[in-house]
Amino acid sequence: MEAAALTREILLVEDNKVMLLMISQMLISRGYQVVTAKHGLEALTQLDSHPNIQLVLSDWMMPELNGIELCYHLKSPQYCRYIFFVLLSGRDDKDSIVEGINAGANDFVAKDTNINELDARLKAGFRTLELHNQLVAKNIELDRAYATIKQDLECASDLIQRMLPNQTRFKGVEINYTHIPSAQIGGDMLGCMQLDEDHIAIYLFDVAGHGVASALMSFSIQQSISSNSATTSNVKRKKDTDPFYSLIEPSEVISHLNQSYISQDQNNLYFTMVYAVLNTKSGLLTYSFAGHPPMIWLQKSKNYCEFIEQDSFVAGMFDFADYQTDQVQLQPGDRVFLYSDGITEAEDQHKNQYSEAGLKQLVLALSNEPSGTQTDTIVTRVSAWSGAMQFDDDISLLALEWQGE
Numbered sequence: 001m002e003a004a005a006l007t008r009e010i011l012l013v014e015d016n017k018v019m020l021l022m023i024s025q026m027l028i029s030r031g032y033q034v035v036t037a038k039h040g041l042e043a044l045t046q047l048d049s050h051p052n053i054q055l056v057l058s059d060w061m062m063p064e065l066n067g068i069e070l071c072y073h074l075k076s077p078q079y080c081r082y083i084f085f086v087l088l089s090g091r092d093d094k095d096s097i098v099e100g101i102n103a104g105a106n107d108f109v110a111k112d113t114n115i116n117e118l119d120a121r122l123k124a125g126f127r128t129l130e131l132h133n134q135l136v137a138k139n140i141e142l143d144r145a146y147a148t149i150k151q152d153l154e155c156a157s158d159l160i161q162r163m164l165p166n167q168t169r170f171k172g173v174e175i176n177y178t179h180i181p182s183a184q185i186g187g188d189m190l191g192c193m194q195l196d197e198d199h200i201a202i203y204l205f206d207v208a209g210h211g212v213a214s215a216l217m218s219f220s221i222q223q224s225i226s227s228n229s230a231t232t233s234n235v236k237r238k239k240d241t242d243p244f245y246s247l248i249e250p251s252e253v254i255s256h257l258n259q260s261y262i263s264q265d266q267n268n269l270y271f272t273m274v275y276a277v278l279n280t281k282s283g284l285l286t287y288s289f290a291g292h293p294p295m296i297w298l299q300k301s302k303n304y305c306e307f308i309e310q311d312s313f314v315a316g317m318f319d320f321a322d323y324q325t326d327q328v329q330l331q332p333g334d335r336v337f338l339y340s341d342g343i344t345e346a347e348d349q350h351k352n353q354y355s356e357a358g359l360k361q362l363v364l365a366l367s368n369e370p371s372g373t374q375t376d377t378i379v380t381r382v383s384a385w386s387g388a389m390q391f392d393d394d395i396s397l398l399a400l401e402w403q404g405e
Contacts, residue, residue, distance in 0.1 A: 009033045009055070010032050010035070010122070011047060011055070012024055012034050014058075014059045015039055017194070020036055023057075026118075030115070030119050035053060044073070047083075054082060060090075060100070067087055067089070071100070072103050084126075085107075087103075096108075107121055151188055154164075163191075164190070172253070173402055176371055177395075177398040178378075179395070181298070182210070182393050186394040187209065187218040188206050189209075199279055201276065202276050203225060204272035204398055206341065214269065217269050225253075225275075226259065235247070235253055239253055250275045254289075254290045255322070257316075258316060258321050268352065272292040274295060283329060284329055286327040287326060289323075296359065297335075298335040300333035300334055301333060301334075305367075308336070332403055335371065335400065336402075338399075340397075342395045342396065346391060354386070362381060363378065364380055374399055
């Protein structure tokens with residue numbers, strides 16, 4: 001969008017008829033289009049009738065509304081047009097100049113100023129106006145572009161919300177989660193799915209960074225994991241001669257994702273992840289990590305919490321990365337918590353981080369909280385601790401409770 005062409009129109013405000021005619025003719029001889037007014041009130045009326053005028057050359061001492069009062073009015077935030085205001089006066093003392101500039105005048109010209117100097121000052125004023133109008137036009141263009149981007153990001157955020165799990169109750173298992181995006185769309189995603197009659201999978205991953213690139217990668221990873229019914233599934237395998245599927249070990253799932261998303265275009269996007277499979281009959285939980293924060297295992301019968309963790313590489317960065325599968329045996333009533341570092345890296349006003357240890361302590365303190373509200377309560381407590389209205393990073397927290405057969 002380009003700024004509209006600036007006309008060489010001037011509003012000349014002067015109560016002395018002889019002076020008004022003389023200055024007007026001099027300006028016309030220099031190629032300016034001149035509109036005149038006898039005092040400040042008439043000047044306002046003329047400006048309303050001539051919306052293209054942006055330069056005002058005004059006398060100081062006038063009836064009705066003098067030059068200083070007119071300047072204050074035109075330079076007020078309530079006036080809807082940018083005006084370059086030149087104060088024209090027979091008073092050439094320093095105090096008068098200071099008073100005029102304090103009123104908002106852009107320039108100060110004595111009435112006996114040579115026409116060549118006046119012409120040069122007016123040309124400088126029009127150059128300033130042209131630069132101002134170009135800047136306004138660019139800002140309007142940027143505002144429109146920002147509005148478009150904001151709308152697109154809101155649509156992307158809505159799409160990500162729709163990708164969150166709908167089914168959270170399975171035979172012998174209850175899953176609850178809280179997902180709060182930050183001001184920007186990011187790369188957090190969590191999920192759960194039924195793999196077969198006896199197994200469900202839970203996962204949480206966090207793509208580095210924020211913005212469209214991270215969100216697109218998050219969307220792609222989510223699609224790669226959740227497509228678990230086709231022969232190209234990343235989470236279970238079908239043999240050619242066998243009508244049934246066999247489950248792929250968690251470490252192999254992450255290894256395949258790592259190879260699929262290793263950056264080929266130097267965008268340096270990578271992600272951390274934890275992927276776990278629960279046998280809903282036995283309570284055996286197998287899992288694998290890719291540089292992700294440890295899970296928290298709440299052992300309800302013992303009133304005890306511990307970390308479940310692995311030393312591992314992030315995914316999508318190293319082609320030599322190796323991942324392993326481990327397992328733990330849950331007892332009825334046990335809960336397992338998966339989370340993103342947006343929670344543990346939340347900061348208070350003193351820049352102290354909430355920390356993984358702090359989260360583990362909070363999980364234990366809320367062990368008697370109903371499983372259906374525990375994740376929301378945890379996030380509310382962390383938010384209150386930080387004292388911030390909004391988290392700086394995406395917040396993702398998923399809790400699985402195995403209730404036994």
